[in-house]
Amino acid sequence: MIRLDNVSKQNGQRLIFIEASAALQRGEKIGLVGPNGAGKTTLFRMITGQEAPDEGQVLVDRGVTIGFFSQDVGEMAGRSAVAEVMDGAGDVSTVAAELAALEAALADPARADELDSLIERFGEVQARFEELGGYALEGRAREVLAGLGFGQEMMEGDVGRLSGGWKMRVALARILLMRPDVMLLDEPSNHLDLESLIWLEQFLASHDGALLMTSHDREFMNRVVNRIIEIDGGTLTAYSGDYAFYEQQRALAEKQQQAQFERQQAMLAKEINFIERFKARASHAAQVQSRVKKLEKIDRVEPPKRRQTVAFDFPPAPRSGDDVANLRGVHKRYGSKVIYDGLDLLVRRRERCAVLGVNGAGKSTLLKLVAGATEPDAGTVTLGGSVRMGYFAQHAMDLLDGERTVFGTLEDAFPCANQGSLRALAGCFGFSGDEVEKRCRVLSGGEKARLVMALMLYEPPNFLVLDEPTNHLDMATKEMLIAALSSYEGTMLFVSHDRHFLAALSNRVLELTPEGLHQYGGGYTEYVARTGQEAPGLHG
Structure with missing residues (x-):
């Protein structure tokens, strides 16, 4: 359906593709992998015709429909989420618009003399609308939005009032509803919680069209794709099988x-x-x-390209008391919504508590209460003796000084550290060579997250409170983080939608439910085995 024939592409001085070839066949589900900056987004842009190759050809079979989801979501406002999603449904939305116009014309007395031709056309358009599943469209749009975590109220509300992450979900829903022959999905797993992620996984696995996608979530990749194409050093290499096989x-x-x-x-x-x-x-x-x-x-054999993965040995955290955080009789509500009604929780030293719960159950609120970022309406939150906390939240990235460089930011935080150890720290978190001279304002979401993490872990606190620490991180950085935190001696309380991260690091699960807090000894893997579900509210 789509072929790349000897494609070469250069961006400024950088060679991205050198005579690269690959193909996407009907029904194939391909995961696109490669280091950051290897050219994954450029490849998508060439397939959609937004960029042209310098040499070679990108061939798309006639009549093939392509749906492209990227992180760059355009303006959305003035319509409900349902209307916005239905508008992206391809042919059917054009037919729906004509049907509405014909209905108006039939009711217009000034056009009575055209009645016969209007009725005839109305019949044709209505048949086409039915054939395209038009009458079921709104139901399907709502189903997709519900799968991606939208409640009734959010579906009806103005899409312009949604946050960036929720707008991303609307953009993704548009592509899913469109059911194109080929879906190009650039990081669809980024802004999703665990429930939505598992729903999307099942949707894509049962979708009969072709798929080409990138994702930093290895579990998600493993369950959806049946082939991998690796971009590295300007070439494309195909592997049959999932990510683990690759x-x-x-x-x-x-x-x-x-x-x-x-x-x-x-x-x-x-x-x-x-x-x-x-x-x-x-x-x-x-x-x-x-x-x-x-x-x-003699043809010289090149040594294999070494992946730059740097391990960082974090200094041991000072020991805290045995009781690290204690919540007693905590009540918390936002407006009329009750989040907690008398919550009790004790987090003990060296526990690694993964917090699970459906959307709106209060996962981030629990972390904010423990971190002191919000106060309970009633009840107490106390930290134990000698507790030194590190709190990672998404808003921490907004607090970086845009004019400072990466290295300057690290130096400001650790004025007594020597240059060598700060460079080593920057290298572990993916800032090598000149990248330490980048100003914070030009950093991507992933780079900001890595910098905030580096600031937090250089002199590790003995209690880490992490809200979605793996958002925006690529696979190599996640692996490094998992390795570093596996040998961390302190206590952790964290929320993550990455199942690999949850399974590797948790030794206790706290599930927030409308009936109160359910606690499970053992980590996420034991939780899945005991409950038969990978996330609260999902069975099977």
Whole structure:
């Protein structure tokens, strides 16, 4: 359906694609992977015709419809979320508009003389509308929005009043409702909570069209895709299978390439050694010459590209008392909505509590209460002795000084630290070389999140309160963070929609429900085994 033939593309001085080729067939579900800046977004833009390749061709079969979801959501305002989603449904929304115009014309006495032709046209358009599933469209739009976490009130409300994250969901719903032949989804899992993520996973797995998507969520990738295309160093390499299979295959290929490289290096060293020893002897001249020629003809094996993943050994956190946070009889409401009605909770030292709950259950509110970012209406929240807290919330990224550089920000925070250790810290969180000189105002969401995390973990507190710490982080940074936090000796209270992160780090689950707090000993994996669900409110 879509083919890239020997595509080359350059952005300024940077070569993004060098004679790269790939294809997307009917019904295939492909995950697009590669380091940040490898060209994933450029590839999407070339397929949709927003950018042209410098050389080669991007071929899309005739009549193929493409739906493209990107993080860059345009202006939305003045309509309800349902109307906005239905408007993106492709042909059917055009037919619906004509149907409405014909209905108005039929009711207009001034057009009575056209009645016969209007009735005839109305019949044709109505049949087409029915054929396209038009009458079921609103129901389907509501179903998709509900799957993505919208309540009735939000569906009806003006889409302009929604936050950026919710507008993203509306844009995604438009593509899902459109059911194009090919869906191009750039990070669809970014702004979703766990319930919506699992719903989307099931929707995409049962969708019969083709799919090309990027995602930083490995579980999501594993459950949706059946092929991987890797962009790296300007080339496209295809792997059959899910993300886990791709990782195994890539590791295997790298190992083989390394072995080949080492064998060839040993052989070359031997040949060069012979040439050096005998080049001055006339008796060996012919042999020396033939070996020189042989060396010139040899195709050199490159060593495998090393992924830059830096591990950072965080200094141990000072020990806190055994009771880290204690909530007693906490009441909290927003307007008429009761969030907690007498909540009791004790978090003890070295517990890693994952907080789960459906949308609006009060997950972020719990973290804010513990962090002191909001007060309870009644009841008490007390922190134990010697507790030093680090609180990561999405708004922390707005507090960075836009004019300071990455390195300047780290220096301001740790004036006594030496330059080398701050550079090492920046490197772990993905800022290598000149990237430390970037000003904070030009950083992407992911880069800001990484910088805030670096600031928090350099001198680790003994109690980490993390609200969606993995939002915006790429897979490599997530792995680094999981590795660092696995050996962290302190206490954690966190909310995350990343199942890999939840499973790797939690040893206790707190589920907020309308009936109160349910607590589960053991981590997220045990919670799933015991409840038979991956998220509250979802069964099976």
